[in-house]
Amino acid sequence: MSSTFLGMPARPPRSPYGEGHLRGDQAFPQAAARELGNRQLRDNLHKATRTIRAKRLAVTAELPDWEELRSAGAALKNEAMSRLPELLEQLEAKVTEAGGTVHWARDAAEANALVAELVAATGSREVIKVKSMATQEIGLNEYLESQGVTAHETDLAELIVQLADDRPSHILVPAIHRNREEIRRIFLERIPGVDPDLTSVPAELAAAARAYLREKFMTVPVAVSGANFGIAETGTLSVVESEGNGRMCLTLPKTLITVMGIEKVLPRYADLEVFLQLLPRSSTGERMNPYTTLWTGVTPGDGPQEFHLVLLDNGRTAALADAVGREALNCIRCSACLNVCPVYERVGGHAYGSTYPGPIGAVLTPQLAGTHAAKDDPNASLPYASTLCGACYDACPVKIDIPSLLVELRHQTTERTGRGAEQLAMKAVAAVMGRPKLYRAAQKAAAIGRIAAGRDGTISRLPPPLSGWSESRDTPAPPRRTFRDWYASEEGRRALAAAAEHQDLDETPEGER
Numbered sequence: 001m002s003s004t005f006l007g008m009p010a011r012p013p014r015s016p017y018g019e020g021h022l023r024g025d026q027a028f029p030q031a032a033a034r035e036l037g038n039r040q041l042r043d044n045l046h047k048a049t050r051t052i053r054a055k056r057l058a059v060t061a062e063l064p065d066w067e068e069l070r071s072a073g074a075a076l077k078n079e080a081m082s083r084l085p086e087l088l089e090q091l092e093a094k095v096t097e098a099g100g101t102v103h104w105a106r107d108a109a110e111a112n113a114l115v116a117e118l119v120a121a122t123g124s125r126e127v128i129k130v131k132s133m134a135t136q137e138i139g140l141n142e143y144l145e146s147q148g149v150t151a152h153e154t155d156l157a158e159l160i161v162q163l164a165d166d167r168p169s170h171i172l173v174p175a176i177h178r179n180r181e182e183i184r185r186i187f188l189e190r191i192p193g194v195d196p197d198l199t200s201v202p203a204e205l206a207a208a209a210r211a212y213l214r215e216k217f218m219t220v221p222v223a224v225s226g227a228n229f230g231i232a233e234t235g236t237l238s239v240v241e242s243e244g245n246g247r248m249c250l251t252l253p254k255t256l257i258t259v260m261g262i263e264k265v266l267p268r269y270a271d272l273e274v275f276l277q278l279l280p281r282s283s284t285g286e287r288m289n290p291y292t293t294l295w296t297g298v299t300p301g302d303g304p305q306e307f308h309l310v311l312l313d314n315g316r317t318a319a320l321a322d323a324v325g326r327e328a329l330n331c332i333r334c335s336a337c338l339n340v341c342p343v344y345e346r347v348g349g350h351a352y353g354s355t356y357p358g359p360i361g362a363v364l365t366p367q368l369a370g371t372h373a374a375k376d377d378p379n380a381s382l383p384y385a386s387t388l389c390g391a392c393y394d395a396c397p398v399k400i401d402i403p404s405l406l407v408e409l410r411h412q413t414t415e416r417t418g419r420g421a422e423q424l425a426m427k428a429v430a431a432v433m434g435r436p437k438l439y440r441a442a443q444k445a446a447a448i449g450r451i452a453a454g455r456d457g458t459i460s461r462l463p464p465p466l467s468g469w470s471e472s473r474d475t476p477a478p479p480r481r482t483f484r485d486w487y488a489s490e491e492g493r494r495a496l497a498a499a500a501e502h503q504d505l506d507e508t509p510e511g512e513r
Protein backbone atom coordinates (compact mmCIF):
# COMPACT_ATOMS: atom_id res chain seq x y z
CA MET A 1 0.00 0.00 0.00
CA SER A 2 1.44 3.35 -0.95
CA SER A 3 1.22 6.21 1.50
CA THR A 4 0.91 9.93 0.92
CA PHE A 5 2.27 12.37 3.47
CA LEU A 6 -0.40 14.99 4.07
CA GLY A 7 1.62 17.04 6.55
CA MET A 8 1.08 17.52 10.23
CA PRO A 9 -2.38 18.70 11.25
CA ALA A 10 -2.13 22.34 12.36
CA ARG A 11 -4.45 24.94 13.79
CA PRO A 12 -5.74 27.42 11.21
CA PRO A 13 -3.62 30.58 11.13
CA ARG A 14 -4.63 33.76 12.95
CA SER A 15 -4.35 37.18 11.38
CA PRO A 16 -0.59 37.91 11.33
CA TYR A 17 0.96 40.25 13.87
CA GLY A 18 1.91 43.69 12.60
CA GLU A 19 -0.32 43.86 9.52
CA GLY A 20 -3.66 45.69 9.52
CA HIS A 21 -5.67 47.09 12.39
CA LEU A 22 -6.57 44.29 14.75
CA ARG A 23 -4.30 45.30 17.60
CA GLY A 24 -3.79 48.54 19.50
CA ASP A 25 -0.64 49.63 21.27
CA GLN A 26 -2.04 49.66 24.81
CA ALA A 27 -4.00 47.20 26.94
CA PHE A 28 -7.68 48.13 27.33
CA PRO A 29 -7.48 49.47 30.93
CA GLN A 30 -4.74 51.97 30.03
CA ALA A 31 -6.35 52.94 26.71
CA ALA A 32 -9.75 53.35 28.42
CA ALA A 33 -8.24 55.54 31.15
CA ARG A 34 -6.75 57.75 28.43
CA GLU A 35 -10.07 58.06 26.56
CA LEU A 36 -12.06 58.67 29.76
CA GLY A 37 -10.18 61.93 30.15
CA ASN A 38 -11.82 63.26 26.97
CA ARG A 39 -15.01 64.99 28.07
CA GLN A 40 -16.00 66.02 24.53
CA LEU A 41 -15.75 62.40 23.41
CA ARG A 42 -18.01 61.20 26.24
CA ASP A 43 -20.62 63.87 25.52
CA ASN A 44 -20.64 63.09 21.77
CA LEU A 45 -20.90 59.36 22.38
CA HIS A 46 -23.63 59.71 24.97
CA LYS A 47 -25.75 61.87 22.69
CA ALA A 48 -25.27 59.74 19.57
CA THR A 49 -25.74 56.31 21.14
CA ARG A 50 -28.81 57.46 23.10
CA THR A 51 -30.44 58.76 19.89
CA ILE A 52 -29.72 55.59 17.87
CA ARG A 53 -30.86 53.38 20.78
CA ALA A 54 -34.23 55.11 20.98
CA LYS A 55 -34.76 54.87 17.21
CA ARG A 56 -33.85 51.17 17.17
CA LEU A 57 -36.23 50.34 19.99
CA ALA A 58 -39.08 52.19 18.26
CA VAL A 59 -38.70 50.44 14.88
CA THR A 60 -38.06 46.95 16.26
CA ALA A 61 -41.14 47.24 18.49
CA GLU A 62 -43.24 47.85 15.35
CA LEU A 63 -42.67 44.31 14.08
CA PRO A 64 -44.79 41.66 15.80
CA ASP A 65 -42.41 38.96 14.55
CA TRP A 66 -39.14 40.67 15.52
CA GLU A 67 -38.08 37.83 17.85
CA GLU A 68 -38.85 35.25 15.15
CA LEU A 69 -36.80 37.29 12.67
CA ARG A 70 -33.87 37.31 15.11
CA SER A 71 -34.14 33.53 15.50
CA ALA A 72 -34.31 33.11 11.71
CA GLY A 73 -31.21 35.30 11.32
CA ALA A 74 -29.31 33.25 13.91
CA ALA A 75 -30.36 29.95 12.31
CA LEU A 76 -29.33 31.10 8.82
CA LYS A 77 -25.94 32.29 10.02
CA ASN A 78 -25.37 29.04 11.91
CA GLU A 79 -26.23 27.13 8.75
CA ALA A 80 -23.83 29.26 6.69
CA MET A 81 -20.99 28.71 9.18
CA SER A 82 -21.54 24.97 9.29
CA ARG A 83 -21.47 24.76 5.46
CA LEU A 84 -18.82 27.43 4.88
CA PRO A 85 -16.37 25.54 2.59
CA GLU A 86 -19.14 24.26 0.34
CA LEU A 87 -20.89 27.64 0.16
CA LEU A 88 -17.69 29.51 -0.65
CA GLU A 89 -16.91 27.16 -3.52
CA GLN A 90 -20.45 27.60 -4.82
CA LEU A 91 -20.06 31.38 -4.58
CA GLU A 92 -16.77 31.22 -6.48
CA ALA A 93 -18.33 29.12 -9.26
CA LYS A 94 -21.33 31.45 -9.62
CA VAL A 95 -19.27 34.67 -9.62
CA THR A 96 -16.93 33.19 -12.22
CA GLU A 97 -19.88 32.03 -14.33
CA ALA A 98 -21.23 35.60 -14.28
CA GLY A 99 -17.98 37.08 -15.58
CA GLY A 100 -16.25 37.97 -12.29
CA THR A 101 -12.88 36.75 -11.00
CA VAL A 102 -12.47 35.29 -7.52
CA HIS A 103 -9.24 35.51 -5.50
CA TRP A 104 -8.50 33.90 -2.14
CA ALA A 105 -6.45 35.71 0.50
CA ARG A 106 -5.21 33.88 3.58
CA ASP A 107 -4.39 37.05 5.47
CA ALA A 108 -4.08 40.84 5.34
CA ALA A 109 -0.71 40.76 3.58
CA GLU A 110 -2.04 38.59 0.75
CA ALA A 111 -5.25 40.59 0.38
CA ASN A 112 -3.41 43.93 0.29
CA ALA A 113 -0.89 42.69 -2.29
CA LEU A 114 -3.70 41.26 -4.44
CA VAL A 115 -5.72 44.49 -4.45
CA ALA A 116 -2.63 46.59 -5.17
CA GLU A 117 -1.77 44.32 -8.10
CA LEU A 118 -5.30 44.57 -9.49
CA VAL A 119 -5.27 48.36 -9.20
CA ALA A 120 -1.82 48.56 -10.81
CA ALA A 121 -3.12 46.52 -13.76
CA THR A 122 -5.73 49.22 -14.46
CA GLY A 123 -3.03 51.91 -14.61
CA SER A 124 -4.89 54.11 -12.11
CA ARG A 125 -3.13 55.80 -9.17
CA GLU A 126 -6.42 56.47 -7.36
CA VAL A 127 -9.34 54.38 -6.11
CA ILE A 128 -12.69 55.40 -4.63
CA LYS A 129 -13.87 53.38 -1.67
CA VAL A 130 -17.17 52.31 -0.20
CA LYS A 131 -17.06 52.09 3.59
CA SER A 132 -15.76 48.63 4.41
CA MET A 133 -14.77 47.01 7.70
CA ALA A 134 -12.76 44.29 5.91
CA THR A 135 -10.47 46.78 4.13
CA GLN A 136 -10.15 48.77 7.35
CA GLU A 137 -9.21 45.54 9.16
CA ILE A 138 -6.37 44.77 6.73
CA GLY A 139 -5.11 48.37 6.56
CA LEU A 140 -5.68 48.56 2.82
CA ASN A 141 -5.58 52.36 2.53
CA GLU A 142 -2.17 52.53 4.18
CA TYR A 143 -0.85 49.70 2.02
CA LEU A 144 -2.11 51.31 -1.19
CA GLU A 145 -0.52 54.57 -0.12
CA SER A 146 2.81 52.79 0.34
CA GLN A 147 2.41 51.62 -3.29
CA GLY A 148 1.73 55.13 -4.55
CA VAL A 149 -2.06 54.71 -4.86
CA THR A 150 -4.45 57.17 -3.17
CA ALA A 151 -7.65 55.69 -1.73
CA HIS A 152 -10.54 58.16 -1.36
CA GLU A 153 -13.16 57.19 1.23
CA THR A 154 -16.59 58.26 0.00
CA ASP A 155 -18.80 57.59 3.05
CA LEU A 156 -19.16 60.98 4.77
CA ALA A 157 -18.08 59.84 8.24
CA GLU A 158 -15.26 57.72 6.81
CA LEU A 159 -14.13 60.75 4.77
CA ILE A 160 -14.05 62.91 7.91
CA VAL A 161 -11.89 60.30 9.67
CA GLN A 162 -9.57 60.01 6.68
CA LEU A 163 -9.15 63.76 6.20
CA ALA A 164 -8.35 64.14 9.91
CA ASP A 165 -5.70 61.33 9.81
CA ASP A 166 -7.81 59.75 12.53
CA ARG A 167 -9.15 56.25 13.14
CA PRO A 168 -12.83 55.20 13.09
CA SER A 169 -14.34 54.69 16.54
CA HIS A 170 -17.67 53.08 15.67
CA ILE A 171 -18.67 50.39 13.15
CA LEU A 172 -21.50 52.38 11.65
CA VAL A 173 -20.68 55.98 12.56
CA PRO A 174 -16.88 56.09 12.32
CA ALA A 175 -16.72 59.81 13.22
CA ILE A 176 -19.10 59.50 16.18
CA HIS A 177 -16.41 61.05 18.37
CA ARG A 178 -16.33 64.30 16.33
CA ASN A 179 -18.78 67.17 16.64
CA ARG A 180 -19.89 69.57 13.91
CA GLU A 181 -17.40 72.31 14.78
CA GLU A 182 -14.51 69.86 14.64
CA ILE A 183 -15.74 68.62 11.25
CA ARG A 184 -15.97 72.20 9.92
CA ARG A 185 -12.35 72.81 10.91
CA ILE A 186 -11.21 69.54 9.28
CA PHE A 187 -12.97 70.42 6.01
CA LEU A 188 -11.50 73.93 5.98
CA GLU A 189 -8.01 72.56 6.46
CA ARG A 190 -8.13 69.51 4.20
CA ILE A 191 -10.61 69.93 1.33
CA PRO A 192 -9.03 71.91 -1.50
CA GLY A 193 -11.04 74.94 -2.56
CA VAL A 194 -13.66 74.69 0.17
CA ASP A 195 -15.66 77.89 0.87
CA PRO A 196 -13.73 79.73 3.64
CA ASP A 197 -17.10 80.90 5.09
CA LEU A 198 -18.25 77.31 5.60
CA THR A 199 -20.43 77.05 8.74
CA SER A 200 -21.06 74.02 10.95
CA VAL A 201 -24.66 73.62 9.73
CA PRO A 202 -24.96 69.90 8.76
CA ALA A 203 -26.48 70.64 5.34
CA GLU A 204 -23.55 72.94 4.48
CA LEU A 205 -20.99 70.40 5.65
CA ALA A 206 -22.67 67.68 3.62
CA ALA A 207 -22.75 69.94 0.53
CA ALA A 208 -19.02 70.65 0.85
CA ALA A 209 -18.27 66.92 1.05
CA ARG A 210 -20.63 66.20 -1.85
CA ALA A 211 -18.92 68.70 -4.15
CA TYR A 212 -15.52 67.20 -3.30
CA LEU A 213 -16.68 63.60 -3.79
CA ARG A 214 -18.65 64.22 -6.97
CA GLU A 215 -15.43 65.03 -8.80
CA LYS A 216 -13.89 61.73 -7.58
CA PHE A 217 -16.93 59.67 -8.61
CA MET A 218 -16.79 61.10 -12.11
CA THR A 219 -13.05 60.70 -12.70
CA VAL A 220 -11.62 57.72 -10.75
CA PRO A 221 -11.90 54.48 -12.80
CA VAL A 222 -11.47 51.92 -9.97
CA ALA A 223 -13.61 51.30 -6.88
CA VAL A 224 -12.90 49.14 -3.84
CA SER A 225 -15.78 47.94 -1.70
CA GLY A 226 -16.62 45.51 1.05
CA ALA A 227 -19.78 43.41 1.00
CA ASN A 228 -22.55 42.98 3.54
CA PHE A 229 -23.63 39.68 2.02
CA GLY A 230 -22.49 37.26 -0.69
CA ILE A 231 -25.08 34.81 -1.99
CA ALA A 232 -23.71 31.36 -2.81
CA GLU A 233 -26.76 30.31 -4.81
CA THR A 234 -26.47 33.09 -7.40
CA GLY A 235 -23.02 34.70 -6.94
CA THR A 236 -24.72 37.99 -6.01
CA LEU A 237 -22.93 40.51 -3.80
CA SER A 238 -24.67 43.18 -1.81
CA VAL A 239 -23.82 46.50 -0.18
CA VAL A 240 -26.30 48.21 2.13
CA GLU A 241 -25.83 51.95 2.81
CA SER A 242 -27.53 55.26 3.48
CA GLU A 243 -25.83 57.99 1.48
CA GLY A 244 -25.81 56.79 -2.12
CA ASN A 245 -22.03 57.02 -2.28
CA GLY A 246 -21.93 53.23 -2.35
CA ARG A 247 -24.29 53.10 -5.33
CA MET A 248 -22.02 55.59 -7.17
CA CYS A 249 -18.87 53.54 -6.46
CA LEU A 250 -20.51 50.26 -7.39
CA THR A 251 -21.91 51.45 -10.70
CA LEU A 252 -19.74 54.24 -12.18
CA PRO A 253 -16.10 52.96 -12.29
CA LYS A 254 -14.81 50.60 -14.95
CA THR A 255 -13.29 48.21 -12.41
CA LEU A 256 -14.77 47.06 -9.11
CA ILE A 257 -12.74 45.16 -6.50
CA THR A 258 -14.68 43.75 -3.54
CA VAL A 259 -12.94 42.48 -0.42
CA MET A 260 -15.29 40.22 1.52
CA GLY A 261 -14.68 38.35 4.76
CA ILE A 262 -15.51 34.67 4.13
CA GLU A 263 -18.11 34.71 6.92
CA LYS A 264 -20.36 37.05 4.91
CA VAL A 265 -21.63 34.26 2.65
CA LEU A 266 -25.32 33.28 2.80
CA PRO A 267 -26.75 30.16 1.21
CA ARG A 268 -29.74 31.48 -0.74
CA TYR A 269 -30.99 34.68 -2.36
CA ALA A 270 -34.21 34.40 -0.33
CA ASP A 271 -32.14 34.69 2.89
CA LEU A 272 -31.73 38.38 2.13
CA GLU A 273 -35.38 38.83 3.08
CA VAL A 274 -34.48 38.20 6.73
CA PHE A 275 -31.25 40.20 6.84
CA LEU A 276 -32.56 43.22 4.97
CA GLN A 277 -35.13 43.57 7.75
CA LEU A 278 -32.74 42.89 10.63
CA LEU A 279 -29.83 45.06 9.52
CA PRO A 280 -31.30 48.56 8.98
CA ARG A 281 -33.57 48.38 12.02
CA SER A 282 -30.69 47.29 14.24
CA SER A 283 -28.05 49.63 12.91
CA THR A 284 -29.59 52.99 12.05
CA GLY A 285 -33.06 52.47 13.50
CA GLU A 286 -34.59 52.75 10.03
CA ARG A 287 -37.31 50.53 8.59
CA MET A 288 -35.30 50.20 5.39
CA ASN A 289 -31.93 51.61 4.42
CA PRO A 290 -32.04 54.07 1.52
CA TYR A 291 -29.68 52.18 -0.83
CA THR A 292 -29.28 48.42 -1.30
CA THR A 293 -27.07 47.57 -4.27
CA LEU A 294 -26.98 44.01 -5.59
CA TRP A 295 -24.74 42.87 -8.43
CA THR A 296 -23.84 39.56 -10.01
CA GLY A 297 -20.61 39.41 -11.98
CA VAL A 298 -20.53 41.88 -14.87
CA THR A 299 -23.24 43.02 -17.30
CA PRO A 300 -22.03 44.16 -20.75
CA GLY A 301 -22.62 47.89 -21.22
CA ASP A 302 -23.91 48.41 -17.67
CA GLY A 303 -21.83 49.10 -14.55
CA PRO A 304 -18.21 48.00 -13.99
CA GLN A 305 -16.92 45.84 -16.82
CA GLU A 306 -14.33 44.14 -14.66
CA PHE A 307 -15.21 42.65 -11.29
CA HIS A 308 -12.85 41.00 -8.78
CA LEU A 309 -13.92 39.37 -5.54
CA VAL A 310 -11.22 38.88 -2.89
CA LEU A 311 -12.31 36.32 -0.29
CA LEU A 312 -10.52 37.14 2.95
CA ASP A 313 -9.73 34.70 5.76
CA ASN A 314 -7.39 36.65 8.08
CA GLY A 315 -8.13 34.55 11.16
CA ARG A 316 -11.70 33.59 10.35
CA THR A 317 -11.07 29.87 9.96
CA ALA A 318 -9.19 30.01 13.29
CA ALA A 319 -12.33 31.50 14.87
CA LEU A 320 -14.47 28.90 13.10
CA ALA A 321 -12.34 26.13 14.58
CA ASP A 322 -13.28 27.26 18.10
CA ALA A 323 -16.47 25.40 18.97
CA VAL A 324 -17.67 28.20 21.27
CA GLY A 325 -16.13 31.30 19.78
CA ARG A 326 -17.29 30.65 16.22
CA GLU A 327 -20.64 32.22 17.06
CA ALA A 328 -18.94 35.62 16.79
CA LEU A 329 -18.62 35.05 13.03
CA ASN A 330 -22.40 35.35 12.77
CA CYS A 331 -22.05 39.12 13.26
CA ILE A 332 -23.63 41.26 10.53
CA ARG A 333 -21.83 44.43 11.79
CA CYS A 334 -25.00 46.33 12.66
CA SER A 335 -23.36 47.98 15.72
CA ALA A 336 -26.45 47.62 17.93
CA CYS A 337 -24.29 46.02 20.63
CA LEU A 338 -21.99 49.06 20.69
CA ASN A 339 -24.89 51.45 21.10
CA VAL A 340 -26.22 49.70 24.20
CA CYS A 341 -22.89 48.94 25.86
CA PRO A 342 -22.22 51.01 29.02
CA VAL A 343 -18.47 50.48 28.62
CA TYR A 344 -18.37 51.56 24.97
CA GLU A 345 -20.53 54.59 25.72
CA ARG A 346 -17.93 55.92 28.14
CA VAL A 347 -14.66 55.06 26.44
CA GLY A 348 -15.50 55.01 22.71
CA GLY A 349 -14.00 52.82 20.02
CA HIS A 350 -10.33 53.81 20.10
CA ALA A 351 -9.81 52.20 23.51
CA TYR A 352 -10.32 48.74 21.95
CA GLY A 353 -7.36 49.28 19.60
CA SER A 354 -9.05 47.32 16.81
CA THR A 355 -11.20 47.95 13.74
CA TYR A 356 -13.92 46.12 15.68
CA PRO A 357 -14.75 48.00 18.89
CA GLY A 358 -17.39 47.44 21.55
CA PRO A 359 -18.78 44.10 22.72
CA ILE A 360 -18.42 42.31 19.38
CA GLY A 361 -14.87 43.62 19.03
CA ALA A 362 -14.02 42.28 22.47
CA VAL A 363 -14.81 38.74 21.27
CA LEU A 364 -14.02 38.93 17.55
CA THR A 365 -10.65 40.67 17.69
CA PRO A 366 -8.96 38.19 20.08
CA GLN A 367 -10.25 35.35 17.94
CA LEU A 368 -9.10 36.74 14.60
CA ALA A 369 -5.73 37.97 15.78
CA GLY A 370 -5.03 35.79 18.83
CA THR A 371 -4.03 37.11 22.23
CA HIS A 372 -0.38 36.27 22.60
CA ALA A 373 1.39 37.31 19.42
CA ALA A 374 3.57 39.59 21.53
CA LYS A 375 4.49 39.92 25.18
CA ASP A 376 1.67 41.71 26.99
CA ASP A 377 -0.53 41.49 23.90
CA PRO A 378 -3.19 44.21 24.29
CA ASN A 379 -5.81 41.88 22.79
CA ALA A 380 -5.58 39.65 25.88
CA SER A 381 -7.30 42.40 27.88
CA LEU A 382 -10.29 42.77 25.53
CA PRO A 383 -12.50 39.97 26.92
CA TYR A 384 -12.34 41.83 30.24
CA ALA A 385 -13.63 45.07 28.69
CA SER A 386 -17.21 44.37 29.72
CA THR A 387 -19.52 44.48 32.71
CA LEU A 388 -21.28 41.34 31.40
CA CYS A 389 -24.60 43.18 31.85
CA GLY A 390 -26.08 41.30 28.87
CA ALA A 391 -27.48 44.34 27.02
CA CYS A 392 -25.49 43.38 23.89
CA TYR A 393 -27.13 39.94 23.78
CA ASP A 394 -30.60 41.49 24.02
CA ALA A 395 -29.84 43.93 21.21
CA CYS A 396 -28.10 41.58 18.78
CA PRO A 397 -30.30 40.87 15.73
CA VAL A 398 -28.70 37.44 15.24
CA LYS A 399 -28.74 36.56 18.94
CA ILE A 400 -25.00 36.24 19.47
CA ASP A 401 -24.53 35.41 23.15
CA ILE A 402 -21.65 37.86 23.58
CA PRO A 403 -21.54 37.71 27.42
CA SER A 404 -21.06 33.92 27.36
CA LEU A 405 -18.38 34.26 24.68
CA LEU A 406 -16.58 36.84 26.82
CA VAL A 407 -16.65 34.51 29.80
CA GLU A 408 -15.34 31.65 27.66
CA LEU A 409 -12.49 33.81 26.32
CA ARG A 410 -11.61 34.88 29.87
CA HIS A 411 -11.61 31.21 30.84
CA GLN A 412 -9.30 30.36 27.93
CA THR A 413 -6.94 33.20 28.87
CA THR A 414 -6.77 32.10 32.49
CA GLU A 415 -6.25 28.47 31.50
CA ARG A 416 -3.43 29.39 29.15
CA THR A 417 -1.65 32.00 31.16
CA GLY A 418 -2.20 30.20 34.46
CA ARG A 419 -2.34 33.45 36.39
CA GLY A 420 -1.04 32.28 39.74
CA ALA A 421 -2.74 34.65 42.17
CA GLU A 422 -6.09 34.60 40.37
CA GLN A 423 -6.16 30.82 40.05
CA LEU A 424 -5.21 30.36 43.69
CA ALA A 425 -7.88 32.81 44.79
CA MET A 426 -10.54 31.03 42.70
CA LYS A 427 -9.48 27.65 44.08
CA ALA A 428 -9.71 28.99 47.63
CA VAL A 429 -13.19 30.44 46.97
CA ALA A 430 -14.35 27.15 45.43
CA ALA A 431 -13.04 25.20 48.43
CA VAL A 432 -14.87 27.49 50.88
CA MET A 433 -18.14 27.54 48.91
CA GLY A 434 -18.14 23.76 48.69
CA ARG A 435 -18.17 23.40 52.51
CA PRO A 436 -21.27 24.94 54.18
CA LYS A 437 -19.70 25.19 57.64
CA LEU A 438 -16.60 26.87 56.33
CA TYR A 439 -18.73 29.15 54.15
CA ARG A 440 -20.79 30.30 57.17
CA ALA A 441 -17.62 30.94 59.17
CA ALA A 442 -16.18 32.95 56.26
CA GLN A 443 -19.35 35.04 56.06
CA LYS A 444 -19.12 35.85 59.75
CA ALA A 445 -15.44 36.71 59.39
CA ALA A 446 -16.24 39.00 56.44
CA ALA A 447 -18.39 41.12 58.76
CA ILE A 448 -15.10 42.40 60.22
CA GLY A 449 -14.80 44.33 56.94
CA ARG A 450 -17.34 46.79 58.37
CA ILE A 451 -14.48 48.29 60.34
CA ALA A 452 -12.76 49.24 57.06
CA ALA A 453 -15.87 50.97 55.70
CA GLY A 454 -16.35 54.71 55.86
CA ARG A 455 -19.43 56.51 57.16
CA ASP A 456 -21.06 56.09 53.78
CA GLY A 457 -20.95 52.30 54.17
CA THR A 458 -18.38 51.70 51.39
CA ILE A 459 -14.82 50.41 51.41
CA SER A 460 -12.75 52.58 49.06
CA ARG A 461 -9.36 50.97 49.57
CA LEU A 462 -8.50 47.31 50.11
CA PRO A 463 -5.04 45.98 51.03
CA PRO A 464 -2.95 43.99 48.46
CA PRO A 465 -3.64 41.66 46.71
CA LEU A 466 -7.20 43.06 46.57
CA SER A 467 -6.09 46.65 45.97
CA GLY A 468 -6.50 46.25 42.16
CA TRP A 469 -10.23 45.73 42.74
CA SER A 470 -10.72 48.81 44.91
CA GLU A 471 -8.62 51.06 42.65
CA SER A 472 -11.51 51.46 40.26
CA ARG A 473 -14.61 50.68 42.35
CA ASP A 474 -16.04 51.01 45.83
CA THR A 475 -16.99 47.88 47.73
CA PRO A 476 -20.12 47.97 49.86
CA ALA A 477 -19.49 47.18 53.53
CA PRO A 478 -20.52 43.62 54.44
CA PRO A 479 -24.02 43.58 56.00
CA ARG A 480 -24.38 43.47 59.78
CA ARG A 481 -25.82 39.98 59.54
CA THR A 482 -25.98 37.37 56.79
CA PHE A 483 -29.10 36.49 54.80
CA ARG A 484 -29.19 33.11 56.54
CA ASP A 485 -29.21 34.80 59.97
CA TRP A 486 -31.96 37.17 58.87
CA TYR A 487 -33.95 34.29 57.34
CA ALA A 488 -33.83 32.39 60.64
CA SER A 489 -34.72 35.44 62.78
CA GLU A 490 -38.16 36.50 64.01
CA GLU A 491 -38.04 39.52 61.68
CA GLY A 492 -37.27 37.31 58.67
CA ARG A 493 -40.11 34.91 59.48
CA ARG A 494 -42.59 37.80 59.81
CA ALA A 495 -41.48 39.31 56.47
CA LEU A 496 -41.84 35.98 54.68
CA ALA A 497 -45.30 35.36 56.14
CA ALA A 498 -46.41 38.84 55.04
CA ALA A 499 -45.07 38.23 51.53
CA ALA A 500 -46.90 34.90 51.28
CA GLU A 501 -50.16 36.55 52.39
CA HIS A 502 -49.70 39.30 49.81
CA GLN A 503 -49.16 36.74 47.04
CA ASP A 504 -52.33 34.84 48.04
CA LEU A 505 -54.28 38.09 47.73
CA ASP A 506 -52.81 38.79 44.29
CA GLU A 507 -53.82 35.37 43.03
CA THR A 508 -57.41 35.59 44.37
CA PRO A 509 -59.83 36.61 41.56
CA GLU A 510 -61.21 40.15 42.09
CA GLY A 511 -64.83 39.00 42.66
CA GLU A 512 -63.85 36.54 45.40
CA ARG A 513 -62.00 39.08 47.57
Ligand code: SF4
Pocket: 282, 330, 331, 332, 333, 334, 335, 336, 337, 338, 360, 392, 395, 396, 397, 398, 399, 400
Ligand atom coordinates in the same frame (compact mmCIF):
# COMPACT_ATOMS: atom_id res chain seq x y z
S1 SF4 B 1 -22.62 41.30 17.50
FE1 SF4 B 1 -24.77 41.45 16.96
S2 SF4 B 1 -25.35 43.49 17.70
FE2 SF4 B 1 -23.11 43.48 17.62
S3 SF4 B 1 -22.58 44.30 15.61
FE3 SF4 B 1 -22.68 42.06 15.40
S4 SF4 B 1 -24.77 41.62 14.74
FE4 SF4 B 1 -24.76 43.70 15.53
